[in-house]
Amino acid sequence: MRQLSLGDSPIISRKLIGARYFNKGYAAAAGKLNSSFDTPRDNEGHGSHTLSTAGGNFVANASVFGFGEGTAKGGSPRARVAAYKVCWPPIAGNECFDADVMAAFDSAIHDGVDVLSLSLGGEPVGFFNDSIAIGSFHAVKRGIVVVCSAGNSGPADATASNLAPWQITVGASTMDREFxxxxxxxxxxxxxxxxxxxxxxxxxxxxxxxxxxxxxxxxxxxxxxxxxxxxxxxxxxxxxxxxxxxxxxxxxxxxxxxxxxxxxxxxxxxxxxxxxxxxxxxxxxxxxxxxxxxxxxxxxxxxxxxxxxxxxxxxxTLVGTKPAPFMAAFSSKGPNIIVPDILKPDITAPGVSVIAAYTGLVGPTNQDFDKRRVQFNSVSGTSMSCPHVSGIAGLLKTLYPHWSPSAIKSAIMTTATTMDNLKERILNASNVEATPFSYGAGHILPNLAMNPGLVYDLLENDYLNFLCALGYKETQVLLFSEKPYKCPKPISLANFNYPSITVSNLSDSITVTRTVKNVGSPGTYTAYVNQPTGVSVFVKPKRLKFKKVGEEKTFSVTLKIKETGAAKDYVFGKLEWSDNQHHVRSPIVVKAS
CATH class of the missing domain: 3.50.30.30 (Glucose Oxidase; domain 1)
Known part of the structure; x- marks a missing residue:
C-alpha cells in the first residue's frame, strides 16, 4: 500500500453538499477501529483549509490573529462542496490507503461531482499501480476535472508526484502579500x-x-x-x-x-x-x-x-509586494520520472502563507502544545495551491459546462504567465530564473483562462492510446478502460495532444503534431517561437485560420539539434499562437540524447 500525504479531498459540485469518510483500507492495516474513526470530521485542519480555498463562500473580516484581514472566499465561492476523508493517523508511515482512495473516487463519481481537488500524493509509481491515477482516469472520462498537488519535496529535480496527463498537477508559488x-x-x-x-x-x-x-x-x-x-x-x-x-x-x-x-x-x-x-x-x-x-x-x-x-x-500585513510570484523552495519539480515526455507540474498557483478556514480541534501550529484556536489559518504547501486551481476549474466548468476536462486544463495552461509583477522572469527561491520544471506552463491567470481562444483537447481514447504508447499490456489498460481495448499500431507518444511539448531524448530531429480547437471568435493565428538553446524549431503551417467555433486545425512542430550548442541538458523554449487578441502559449522542453 502506497504512502499518501495526509489530507481530505474536497470537491466542487453544482449538485450536492456534504461529507463522507472511507476507512476500511486503513482498518485492514490498523485493526478494529473505535467509533471515533467513523466520521468525516476534520481534526487536523488540512481538509478545512483546502476545501474552503476551493469553494468557500464570502466571509467578511477573516484574518489570522488580525493579520491579513479582509473578505475571504474560495475560487468558486457559490459552489456546493463536499469532503471525502481518506487519510488517518499514520501506520508505519502510511496515512491514506489505496482502497480508501479508490472508494472515495467511486463515491465522488456516483455523487455527480464536477471537480475533484486532491491535496494528497505519494512516491510516483507506474500508473497501473497508482490509485490516484486510476481513480482520476475514471473521473476524467466521465467529465470530472481532477486537480492534484505536485508535492512538497523540492527544490530537487525529479521530485514531482501525480504525473498522469489526465490530471492537472499544481506547483506552489508566492503571492504579493507578506507578513x-x-x-x-x-x-x-x-x-x-x-x-x-x-x-x-x-x-x-x-x-x-x-x-x-x-x-x-x-x-x-x-x-x-x-x-x-x-x-x-x-x-x-x-x-x-x-x-x-x-x-x-x-x-x-x-x-x-x-x-x-x-x-x-x-x-x-x-x-x-x-x-x-x-x-x-x-x-x-x-x-x-x-x-x-x-x-x-x-x-x-x-x-x-x-x-x-x-x-x-x-x-x-503588507500587500503589493515585489517580486511576486516566485517559486516556493518546497514545491516539487520535474522532470516527470514516470513519463519523461510529459511535462509536470502543469501549472503553479499561490501556495505560500495562504489564509483559509481551519478546524477548531487543533491550534494554528497543529502541534499538541498549542492550545490556541482559530477560524482561519495561514498554511503553505502544494496542498494549498492545488485548490486554487480547482476553484478556477469550477468557474470554467460553470462557464463552459460542455468543455472536456482536458479543454479546461488547456485553457488554464496556455493562458498562464512566466513573468512576475516586475515584468521579469519568475524566479525560484534562490533568485535564479525558474524553468517549466518548477512552474509548468506558468503562474495561473484566471481571467485570461476564461477566454483562451484555442484549446488542446484530449478524450478517453487519446488517454488509452497514451497508455498503449507506454507499452502497457491489455490487462493493465483494462484497469482504465473497463472493457477490452485494442491498442492501435504503430503509435507514437510524440503526437499526444498535450498543451506542452517535451522531448527527453532527441537524437537528431523529430516532428510532433498537435491539434487545436477554436473556442473563441473567428480569426487567424500566427505561430511565434522562442527556440530552446541549441535547438531549431520549425512550425508548419505558420498560420491557422478559423472560421467558426469548434473548428479544429492540425500543425506540426519539427525540433532539430543544431550542429553547435547541442542540448546536452534540458533546455526550454516556447510556442505561441496569437491572433493579437489571444496568446496561446505552450512550453517546449528538450534534452539531447
Missing part, C-alpha cells in the same frame, strides 16, 4: 523576515545566541542548531533570542523548543536549499523567519561579537 517582521542587529543591520506571532518584544536590544552555542551537553551541534527536542541548554538560552536553522523538524516546533528552553524570541534562518522562501507561521513566542542570506549575516555577526544583541519587530 513582515524585521530582525535588527546591534551592528545596525536590518533584515526583513516573516511571522504571524501574536506575542511581541519591546524594540530594544537583548542578547542573541546561536542554537549551536546553546546545545545541551549530550546533544550534537547539528541537532541543536536545528532546535530539535531536548538539544538545548536552558541555562544558556534563558532570556535571550535564539537563532535556529531551518530543516528536519517543523518550523513551529523549533519555536516551541525555543520557548521551552526559556528563549524570549526566535530567529529562524533558512538553509541554502530554502533560499529566499520565508513563511509566516503563528509561533508561540515572538519570532521572525529570515532568508538564507540574512541568516548567514546573523550567524556571522554572532560569531564575530562578544556580546551579540538584537530585537524582533512586531509582524504587520
Amino acid at each position: 513582515p517582521s524585521y530582525v535588527v542587529l546591534g551592528n545596525k543591520m536590518r533584515f526583513k523576515g516573516s511571522s504571524l506571532s501574536t506575542k511581541t518584544l519591546p524594540e530594544k536590544f537583548v542578547s542573541l545566541i546561536s542554537a549551536a552555542d546553546a546545545k545541551a551537553p549530550n546533544a550534537s551541534v547539528q541537532d541543536a542548531l536545528l532546535c530539535q527536542a531536548e538539544t538545548l541548554d536552558p541555562s544558556k538560552v534563558k532570556g535571550k533570542i535564539l537563532v535556529c536553522l531551518r530543516g528536519v523538524n517543523a518550523r513551529v516546533d523549533k519555536g516551541q523548543q525555543a520557548a521551552l528552553a526559556g528563549a524570549v524570541g526566535m530567529i529562524l534562518a533558512n538553509n541554502e536549499l530554502t533560499g529566499n522562501e520565508i513563511t509566516a507561521d503563528a509561533h508561540v513566542l515572538p519570532a521572525s523567519h529570515i532568508n538564507y542570506t540574512a541568516g548567514t549575516a546573523v550567524f556571522s555577526y554572532i560569531n564575530s561579537t562578544k556580546s551579540p544583541v538584537g530585537y524582533i519587530t512586531p509582524a504587520t
Whole structure:
C-alpha cells in the first residue's frame, strides 16, 4: 500500500453538499477501529483549509490573529462542496490507503461531482499501480476535472508526484502579500523576515545566541542548531533570542523548543536549499523567519561579537509586494520520472502563507502544545495551491459546462504567465530564473483562462492510446478502460495532444503534431517561437485560420539539434499562437540524447 500525504479531498459540485469518510483500507492495516474513526470530521485542519480555498463562500473580516484581514472566499465561492476523508493517523508511515482512495473516487463519481481537488500524493509509481491515477482516469472520462498537488519535496529535480496527463498537477508559488517582521542587529543591520506571532518584544536590544552555542551537553551541534527536542541548554538560552536553522523538524516546533528552553524570541534562518522562501507561521513566542542570506549575516555577526544583541519587530500585513510570484523552495519539480515526455507540474498557483478556514480541534501550529484556536489559518504547501486551481476549474466548468476536462486544463495552461509583477522572469527561491520544471506552463491567470481562444483537447481514447504508447499490456489498460481495448499500431507518444511539448531524448530531429480547437471568435493565428538553446524549431503551417467555433486545425512542430550548442541538458523554449487578441502559449522542453 502506497504512502499518501495526509489530507481530505474536497470537491466542487453544482449538485450536492456534504461529507463522507472511507476507512476500511486503513482498518485492514490498523485493526478494529473505535467509533471515533467513523466520521468525516476534520481534526487536523488540512481538509478545512483546502476545501474552503476551493469553494468557500464570502466571509467578511477573516484574518489570522488580525493579520491579513479582509473578505475571504474560495475560487468558486457559490459552489456546493463536499469532503471525502481518506487519510488517518499514520501506520508505519502510511496515512491514506489505496482502497480508501479508490472508494472515495467511486463515491465522488456516483455523487455527480464536477471537480475533484486532491491535496494528497505519494512516491510516483507506474500508473497501473497508482490509485490516484486510476481513480482520476475514471473521473476524467466521465467529465470530472481532477486537480492534484505536485508535492512538497523540492527544490530537487525529479521530485514531482501525480504525473498522469489526465490530471492537472499544481506547483506552489508566492503571492504579493507578506507578513513582515524585521530582525535588527546591534551592528545596525536590518533584515526583513516573516511571522504571524501574536506575542511581541519591546524594540530594544537583548542578547542573541546561536542554537549551536546553546546545545545541551549530550546533544550534537547539528541537532541543536536545528532546535530539535531536548538539544538545548536552558541555562544558556534563558532570556535571550535564539537563532535556529531551518530543516528536519517543523518550523513551529523549533519555536516551541525555543520557548521551552526559556528563549524570549526566535530567529529562524533558512538553509541554502530554502533560499529566499520565508513563511509566516503563528509561533508561540515572538519570532521572525529570515532568508538564507540574512541568516548567514546573523550567524556571522554572532560569531564575530562578544556580546551579540538584537530585537524582533512586531509582524504587520503588507500587500503589493515585489517580486511576486516566485517559486516556493518546497514545491516539487520535474522532470516527470514516470513519463519523461510529459511535462509536470502543469501549472503553479499561490501556495505560500495562504489564509483559509481551519478546524477548531487543533491550534494554528497543529502541534499538541498549542492550545490556541482559530477560524482561519495561514498554511503553505502544494496542498494549498492545488485548490486554487480547482476553484478556477469550477468557474470554467460553470462557464463552459460542455468543455472536456482536458479543454479546461488547456485553457488554464496556455493562458498562464512566466513573468512576475516586475515584468521579469519568475524566479525560484534562490533568485535564479525558474524553468517549466518548477512552474509548468506558468503562474495561473484566471481571467485570461476564461477566454483562451484555442484549446488542446484530449478524450478517453487519446488517454488509452497514451497508455498503449507506454507499452502497457491489455490487462493493465483494462484497469482504465473497463472493457477490452485494442491498442492501435504503430503509435507514437510524440503526437499526444498535450498543451506542452517535451522531448527527453532527441537524437537528431523529430516532428510532433498537435491539434487545436477554436473556442473563441473567428480569426487567424500566427505561430511565434522562442527556440530552446541549441535547438531549431520549425512550425508548419505558420498560420491557422478559423472560421467558426469548434473548428479544429492540425500543425506540426519539427525540433532539430543544431550542429553547435547541442542540448546536452534540458533546455526550454516556447510556442505561441496569437491572433493579437489571444496568446496561446505552450512550453517546449528538450534534452539531447
